[in-house]
Amino acid sequence: MRVIEYENNIQIHLVMAQRKGQTGNRNGRPAGSPNKITADLRLKINAIVDKQIDSIEQDLQSLEPMQRLQIVEKLLSYCVPKLQAQSFDIDLNTLSDEQLDQVINHLKINDNDSNQ
Numbered sequence: 001m002r003v004i005e006y007e008n009n010i011q012i013h014l015v016m017a018q019r020k021g022q023t024g025n026r027n028g029r030p031a032g033s034p035n036k037i038t039a040d041l042r043l044k045i046n047a048i049v050d051k052q053i054d055s056i057e058q059d060l061q062s063l064e065p066m067q068r069l070q071i072v073e074k075l076l077s078y079c080v081p082k083l084q085a086q087s088f089d090i091d092l093n094t095l096s097d098e099q100l101d102q103v104i105n106h107l108k109i110n111d112n113d114s115n116q
């Protein structure tokens with residue numbers, strides 16, 4: 001805090017803004033907590049969509065199938081979480097013969113299921 005004194009003995013207290021990288025809350029916003037503005041915006045958008053759902057469905061039906069599919073695909077990204085690719089590094093030399101047999105049988109079962 002800085003104090004400036006004028007000739008008529010009136011003091012004005014100035015509160016300085018915090019320096020870059022500093023905050024009044026040492027812990028910060030908890031991880032995963034939603035931004036208040038984002039949450040408010042989502043609520044408003046949901047309210048608009050809820051009011052217009054019938055006309056949105058009619059508009060979709062009036063589109064060509066390819067256009068309708070493209071729009072539905074874009075909308076799905078807001079409804080269904082995207083799957084993340086997963087990879088596993090397995091050193092087969094460290095597995096026992098029994099474990100290798102289990103892996104082979106599991107792969108055979110999955111291959112048969114996908115071919116049907």
